[in-house]
Amino acid sequence: MELKKYKLGEILDVTRGASLSGEFYATEGEYIRLTCGNFDYQNNCFKENKSKDNLYYTGDFRSEFLMGKGDIITPLTEQAIGLLGSTAIIPESGKYIQSQDVAKIICKEDLLDKDFAFYLISSTLVKQQLSAAAQQTKIRHTSPDKIKDCTVWIPELAEQKRIGKLLRSLDRKIELNRAINQNLPILDRSSKVGEVRLAA
8 A cells, every 4th residue: 555645734624713702601502612522532532521511602603613514623722631633523513613722624535535534633643743743831732733734644545435434434333332331231220120020
């Protein structure tokens, strides 16, 4: 397999989210603002943020910041070690607002497959470069330009599609197994309740 060298900026674009005023944060509403809490960085997937109760946003924002299902996001702030370079996929359209701590990844589709890009951004190769270039403050930051400056080696588009499809398929199986494992205690409890009722 032949690999070609690129800067990420040659094969994708990275946009920063909106600066959202705190006066419009709310405990309920139509739109949820994305935060770093939406990244399950240990499993490299999206999660609902349950750590805050003011996640809704009731102010005005530009339509370009309203995320669509399948959009790829990555954090610009490292609020937990290992967060930079994580990726997540937006699960539904018209619900989540891209905030300034979250970047959106937009692939140049003639050069980069979207599924492949999801795993490329979260690869050790890219994560190490982002970590090395991160601003050394108490909470480290990266930027769209620093993401675009990372160097990668990728195969041709057809091979990317094959690899991306395979990895997504494996991830779906892992998610399914995780969901089954989380529900086993519930299933076990309900079967015991059924046994008690039968015994009665």
